[in-house]
Amino acid sequence: MTVFAFITYFLILVFIAVLSKLRAKTLGDFLLGSRQMGFIVTALAAHASDMSSWIFIGFPAQVYTHGLLQAAVAFGLVFFMFLNWQFIAPRLRRQSEMYNSYTISSLFESKTSDTSGSIRIVTALISTLFYLVYIAAGMIGLGITLEMIFHIPYVAGVILGVVLTVPYLFFGGYITLAWTDLVQGFFLLFVILFVPIYAYSQAAGQTTVQFAPRFFDWLPATQREFGNWLYLFLGWGLGYFGQPHILTKFMGIREVEHMSKAKWVGISWQSFALLGSVLIGVVAHVSLKSPVLNSEFIFINLVQSLFSTFAATFILCAVLGVTITVTNAQILVVSSNFAEDFYKKLFRKAVSPEKEVKVLRSSFVLVTLMSAVIAAATSGSLFNVVSYAWFGLGASFGPALILALYMEKLDKHAVLGGVITGAFASGVWPFVGAMMGSAIPSIIVGFFCHFVTFFVISYLKETGRKEA
Numbered sequence: 069m070t071v072f073a074f075i076t077y078f079l080i081l082v083f084i085a086v087l088s089k090l091r092a093k094t095l096g097d098f099l100l101g102s103r104q105m106g107f108i109v110t111a112l113a114a115h116a117s118d119m120s121s122w123i124f125i126g127f128p129a130q131v132y133t134h135g136l137l138q139a140a141v142a143f144g145l146v147f148f149m150f151l152n153w154q155f156i157a158p159r160l161r162r163q164s165e166m167y168n169s170y171t172i173s174s175l176f177e178s179k180t181s182d183t184s185g186s187i188r189i190v191t192a193l194i195s196t197l198f199y200l201v202y203i204a205a206g207m208i209g210l211g212i213t214l215e216m217i218f219h220i221p222y223v224a225g226v227i228l229g230v231v232l233t234v235p236y237l238f239f240g241g242y243i244t245l246a247w248t249d250l251v252q253g254f255f256l257l258f259v260i261l262f263v264p265i266y267a268y269s270q271a272a273g274q275t276t277v278q279f280a281p282r283f284f285d286w287l288p289a290t291q292r293e294f295g296n297w298l299y300l301f302l303g304w305g306l307g308y309f310g311q312p313h314i315l316t317k318f319m320g321i322r323e324v325e326h327m328s329k330a331k332w333v334g335i336s337w338q339s340f341a342l343l344g345s346v347l348i349g350v351v352a353h354v355s356l357k358s359p360v361l362n363s364e365f366i367f368i369n370l371v372q373s374l375f376s377t378f379a380a381t382f383i384l385c386a387v388l389g390v391t392i393t394v395t396n397a398q399i400l401v402v403s404s405n406f407a408e409d410f411y412k413k414l415f416r417k418a419v420s421p422e423k424e425v426k427v428l429r430s431s432f433v434l435v436t437l438m439s440a441v442i443a444a445a446t447s448g449s450l451f452n453v454v455s456y457a458w459f460g461l462g463a464s465f466g467p468a469l470i471l472a473l474y475m476e477k478l479d480k481h482a483v484l485g486g487v488i489t490g491a492f493a494s495g496v497w498p499f500v501g502a503m504m505g506s507a508i509p510s511i512i513v514g515f516f517c518h519f520v521t522f523f524v525i526s527y528l529k530e531t532g533r534k535e536a
Contacts, residue, residue, distance in 0.1 A: 072378065080251075107326035111334035112253035113397075114317035115149075115341070120394035121209025123260065123345045124387045126451035129363035131349025136286035137293065138349075140300035142342040148305030149338060153331035156309065157318040159473040161327065164319045171404050172312045172465060176487075179472045180480035187484055192405035194464050194491045195312060199402045200439050202457035206395035207443030208450050213387050216368045223444045230440045233392050233399070234432055252389045257337060259386040260344030264351040267370050271355040283353075296507060303509030307458045309466030313397040364450055399439075403431035456498060456510075463494035463514020471522065482525040490518030 130138045164170075167178035173191040180187055210229030211222045220228070288294040308314065321330060352366040356373070367387070371380045407428040446453060468487050472478060494514030501508060 076382070107321060107323075107330035108333055109250050110317055110321040110326075111330040112250045112337060113320075114314055114330075115334045115338045116250075116253035116256065116390060117317060117394050117397040118149075118311070118314055118338075119256070119341060119390060120206055120454075121213065121387050121391040122205070122450065122454050123256075123341060123390075124348070124367045125209055125212065125364045126449070126454055127342075127345045128348035128352070128367055129449070130451055131346050132352050132363045132366050135283040136346070136350070137288065137297055138300065139286045139346055140297045141304045142346060144301035144303070144305030145308070145342060146335065146339055147301075148308045150331070150335055152308045152314075153318075153327065153334065156315070156469070156473065157321075157331070158324050158327050160315060160318050160469075161321055161324050163473060170319075171401075172315060172469065173405065176468060176472060176478075176483060179475075180478045180483050182480040184480075187480055187487075189410065190484060191465070191468075191487055192410060194487060195461070196402050196405055198457050198460040198464065198491070198495075199313075199398050200435070200442060201453065202461070203395055203398050203402070203435065203439035204442035204446060205450060205453040205457060206391050206398070207440050208446060208453060209391045210388060210395075211443060212364065212450070213368065213384060213391070216365065216372070217381060217384055226440055226443050229392075230436055232388070233395055234436050252386070252393060253337060256386050256390050257341055257344070259383055260341055260348070263367070263371060263374070263383065264344060264347035267355040267374055268347075268351045270374060271351075284350075299507055299509050299512070303459065303511050304455075306466060306511050306515055307462030309469055310462040310464060311458070312401045312461070312465065313394075315469070316401065395439075399432055399435050402435045403428050406431040406435075459509060459511035459514065460491060460494045462511045463490040463518060466490075467515055467518040467522065479526050479529050481529060482522045485525045486518045486522035489521040490514040493517040 127138075127141065130141070160175075163179075164175055167175060169175040169178055171192070173188045173195065176182075176191055177185070177188040182188070207226050207229050210232070211225035214220060214225030214228050215222050218225075288297040318327075321327060348367050348370065352370060355370055356366065368384060371383050374380075375383060407424055411427050464487055467490060468483055471483070471486075491514070493516075494510040497508075497510035497513045501510065501513075
């Protein structure tokens with residue numbers, strides 16, 4: 069029954085992917101769906117491609133372990149995603165079409181009038197490095213879930229995850245992901261709300277696990293707690309401004325005027341999904357008969373303890389399915405860097421559409437295998453791996469994108485310096501901060517360093533021009 073439920077779920081996704089293949093013929097189709105996506109598809113694609121197994125595994129584990137103060141993460145995500153829709157999405161859609169840009173790297177190049185290719189190559193390289201870690205996080209989620217469903221070794225689960233991941237991108241790229249995100253977005257929302265509510269109804273009045281003191285306090289009571297709450301709120305929320313796999317969804321909407329409708333659909337979905345994720349962490353204390361040693365297994369344990377084998381497997385396929393499409397969205401970004409930013413820029417200026425798509429598809433396989441190796445060798449928690457990549461991408465590209473969209477002209481050296489500084493600061497701060505005992509998230513450090521570097525270089529360049 070387990071295998072039958074698994075096959076049934078993925079046959080549905082394959083059917084959607086095959087239908088979408090008919091519409092994907094050029095690089096523009098593969099990367100942005102030729103900017104012809106409706107507002108509901110855009111909204112669900114932007115938000116479903118954000119969550120991955122993190123919303124079922126990583127985040128509930130933090131709530132289960134540390135209490136409702138972790139809800140600051142959810143508040144920060146909703147607030148900053150609203151800002152993203154309101155102030156970034158419309159401008160990004162207009163300007164990416166104006167400059168005929170399919171990637172964030174190519175937009176930076178156009179806004180700075182960089183003819184050397186340095187911005188495009190460096191930003192694509194930084195994006196690739198952090199995304200390999202991010203994609204590895206998805207593979208970790210797949211490995212954990214498949215290990216629990218089929219009782220196979222973790223590494224075997226990662227390998228099976230690779231087999232399940234690559235085919236979707238070969239079918240239709242962006243279009244395939246957008247439509248599977250739509251279907252899985254609705255299924256994910258149903259599962260993540262239904263499971264904790266049903267679990268609580270079954271265990272009402274039968275609490276067997278002692279709650280930690282102040283577990284239900286979701287607002288900080290001391291200065292130190294307020295600082296930690298603020299770090300969680302800002303750290304995760306700021307990351308939205310620099311996530312290419314989410315930002316490209318804004319670039320694919322058919323009409324800029326539809327952005328407002330997409331915003332409200334997406335924010336509503338996100339709010340309920342994060343509420344469900346928090347409830348999983350809380351209800352696990354009531355429903356599970358004994359404390360869980362590895363808190364990242366609580367959702368899987370809940371489902372397997374409450375439902376029949378077939379139903380449990382089908383529900384857990386929601387975790388697998390959304391993880392695969394999110395991972396694919398990230399692989400698509402990295403592969404577009406290879407095809408659009410590396411291959412065309414470094415080797416051949418003029419490339420046929422067929423050749424571009426072939427290079428893109430080859431990149432799918434390469435990126436997936438590289439990330440799978442990282443996942444198989446990683447022993448850290450899913451939450452920590454995701455946060456490292458999320459913070460790194462946010463600090464690298466968030467400030468630069470805000471400046472690019474709101475300034476007429478950018479100095480290429482200032483942009484390059486800011487991106488490199490933000491990436492470096494965010495990349496090394498987790499290790500430096502740990503030695504110093506600092507709780508400041510790396511993205512806050514990276515954001516600050518990025519902006520300071522940009523404005524210092526811009527000032528020095530402007531002063532030099534005036535003196536000359």
